Amino acid sequence: MTFADTLEHPTEARAWKGSIPVWHRYTAGIAGERFLRALQEQGKILGARCEPCGVTYVPPRMYCERCLKPVPESSWMEVGPRGELVSFTRVYLDLDGNRLETPCWVGLVRLEGASGVLLHYLQAPEGVLLRSGMKVEAVLKPAGDRRGSILDILHWKVL
Amino acid sequence: MMDQWVYSTTGLHEKDFEAGQVLVETWKGKAEYAWDTGIAIGRFLEELRRGRLVGRRCHSCRRILFPPRMFCELCFRPTAEWVTLAQTGTVNTYSLVHVRWDMVRLEQPQVPAVIAMDGASQGMGILHLLGEVAPEKVKMGMRVQAVWKPAEDREGSITDIRYFKPIG
Amino acid sequence: MTMRRVAVVGAGMTKFVRRAQETGRELAWEATSKALESCEMSIDQIEAVVMGTGPDAFDGVHMKSEWLADGAGAWGKPYMRGYVGGGTGVFSAAQGWYHVASGLFDTCLVVCEEKMSPAQPHPQGAFLTIFDNFIERPLGPNLLWIFALEMNAYMQRYGLRKEDIAQVAVKNKRNAADHPASLLGDRNITLKDILDSEVLAWPVQRLDVSPVTDGAVAVVLAADNVARRVTPQPVWIEGVGWNLDSAYWTNRDLSYPTYVEEAARMAYRMAGITEPRQQIHIAEPYDPFDYKELHHLEGLMLFPKGKAPEATALGITQRNGDLPVCPSGGLLGVGNPIAAAGLMKVAELFWQLRGEAGARQVPGNPRRGVAQAWGDLMQVGTVVVMGK
């Protein structure tokens, strides 16, 4: 043992409790604000395309991560709301690590016109075996309930 | 000139948030911990509960280290033994604090200080608060002593010492 | 052994603002794209990326450098985050230096980002947990405590008055009025303004302190052979140094930053500097609080211990003085997005030594400068010496 004095009984061990007591408020950013406003106000899902790199980002970016050039606002376009289920999972735990009473489905969806995938809840009808490649559609909250959040999309619905 | 290499970033005012001009998400997730106190700090806290301050002696450099640790950071070897210190010390430096961390003003100033304890090697101080002293009377080099919570209220915490007060 | 020569060849930054609408990733991109543009390089020509960014509790993202990666141009690249608290900004340049000097890379982008405004209810909340979790945090300390304790120790040791120190805030906030990215530049501020400002934690008053800020800065580093192709005016990183003192800050003499001296000695040795006061023409020491500039000038061995206030009073550290100090306006004036503020100092030396600082240009064709940052619990010094 490294130390001359050590704990001799488990009753001597002690844990001191503490936390990092801050919370956070995040802006959506220049591109995020525009994307979420369109979702909120027009019920549209937008993508932004870097033409030279051939990538359509959903959610859109100010910049293309590959060439690092600005993605012009003129390249923004509507994508979806239909798309293809790329992957899916049923989550059994909540954020505290406890078992969920009702496990929750989520899916990665490639919206029509998008290069990549978007993560959201998935409404999986009973008795339907999920598989990659299934057609799905984004279901939005009613216009009056939307607040400019990714949660303005309720879930993916299997078609 | 460098001016052209400054991006005209978009600044917001707090009122933009209050007026809902800008979309936000908030997060109040948990960041909770239970840290193992281990050998040195575990014993230090237990001794506080008993109303005692303890340090550790390094047999290599002969220093008495306070707050205590199981290793000497200068000699890089385990420390050798526990040493009980006096309850008195000297104010190395202090401040008169008028605001809380979020800039809300305090009714009474707090007086944090670094106090070098008698019985430990020179300069071996800890952070604590001063009490029973008018703020304008606080001085560098002032002699102080620990004021403890009643034994039954002590829980093995640095706050078992309520504060340090001037001697005499 | 002879070490590989590494130069700064480009620099860019965001405007420093109190609350940015941009996300941290967007801030990083804004600075990065400006830096690349400044030296007409594309991201394909960058072989590695170094990220410097402060506590995750500011931006509100755990492992935040990973989240910032795409904005910093790190897609598909070697990307690494160095972290020494407030010392991070200047350290990042040193870290970029060792990326290139190692021979593994010919170019390296160094990006520093800080978005402090997300932290609620106040960004200072991110500092509540910098103290020892067992024996200090239960006392309810906050960041002002340690600065006030250190400032008081410094004043006491050398018999300094508040006005000796507050003149630094006046100088830097005035200098910053000429900085296009500045948050708090003020050409008309006076010593009286500083001395009359609200007492937060004696001896610290509100205007002794730099503001909460969002922002990002990026510089491009290149090896000798590449640098000369990129620009006719490379600015060489002649020396790097860093040093971390014990975490037991209450055991140390707070009146002098030994860790800064050790870091400076390391950097000066590498740069071949034996007479810092003669061989260095501009200094950008870390100035989150006004006394810190003085403290650090002494640690950098540019003035004897306790003598930096006198030199400041004599005007030596003014932009047109014998040793211009914080011609940028420093953190007190330009703003203090922690890590980005440190790298801003490196960018300032780059612009000053190339004669591109515009209204802030230091006269007399300066040839060598030193940038320095400080961080942690009165604990870490980071130093970069740059020359043309």
Place this chain on the structure above:
Amino acid sequence: MNRTVEIVGVGWSGFRSVTPDQSYKELIFEAALRAYADAGIDPRRDVQGFVTAAEDYHEGTSIYDEYTPDQLGAAQRPMHTIGGDGLHALAAAYMQIASGLMDVVVVEAHSKASNIVSLPHIVAFAEDPTFERPLALHPVALAGLEMQELISLGRITEEQCAGVVVKNKRNALRNPSAAHGTVVGPEEVLSSPPLASPLTSLMAAPHADGALVFVLADTERARTLKGEPVRVRGVGWATDTPALDSRDWTGARYARKAAQMAYRIAGVQTPGQEIDFAEVDDSFAHKELLHLEALGLVPSGRAGEWTLEGQTASSGPIPVNVSGGALGEGSLLDATGLSRALEVVLQLRGQAGARQLPGVTTGLAFAWRGLPTAVGVAAVLSA
């Protein structure tokens, strides 16, 4: 002019699911004392630089860098933290030595995972605050999605993933430092409680506490030391993208890029032949399979079959995670990569005891940065 770099000393402590008998400083001091004894050095006299890998929210401390020096003998020395994996820190030390700035550099990483009460919240805190975190999902969802996609593509099967768990937990039984070794059958793995389908709880590495310290030196200096040097022939690290939408979900671009860099520096052209054994991130069972292919150790699409055939077993042609990996040792948070490298060092030195592989001369250590990242680090080590 580049110098070559050796690992000249290793030390570790802990690797238990809890370590209530020591504070993090004491745990690290113990590992450091062992590493310095192994290298035969005095940290106060012989070391020029120190690097720790750590993250604030793993420690519960903002600016954790503050608390790194004392227990390593690094007070008043050039020391800095890397916000990354221990192998990133090793790469940083490698560069400091290769540049000629320093001759001996110490690397440290540790885990007090048991002290983090709200770990899933912390991991979720690493996700994008606008587009991902509002869903308030347990982050293991991302691992479930990745595993499902690989299955959908026919790249792996659940049985193959179970095979990884069976192998690694059994390997760990021969590693006295491993906290989570056991005998378990594939059916038990498949029927263990689900986390995020098709991922089950036995397919996810449990956590462990521990500390690791490595001493690195340039080759010339290493010759003067008593330790048995292991050459760092190559290091490589790479980031894909933080964005879920644009990352490479099925090809582990981060692993491919990191390995390419490490192999280039090491002069490795045919990794499958030149690398004798590998310690590869297996934070989730399918990750081992994904990584083996991305690292070029196994032909594309074959990692699962190879696992079930025993080719990655200790007795196979390309032993993988002989230590037990993270599934068997426990995930050590930021220290996980160093624990992979530790096994490579011990094997190359012939100090791996009951699990010693015969005649190995070159090994690969690979770390993934964990959820939700797409970040990897690789190191090629040779005896």
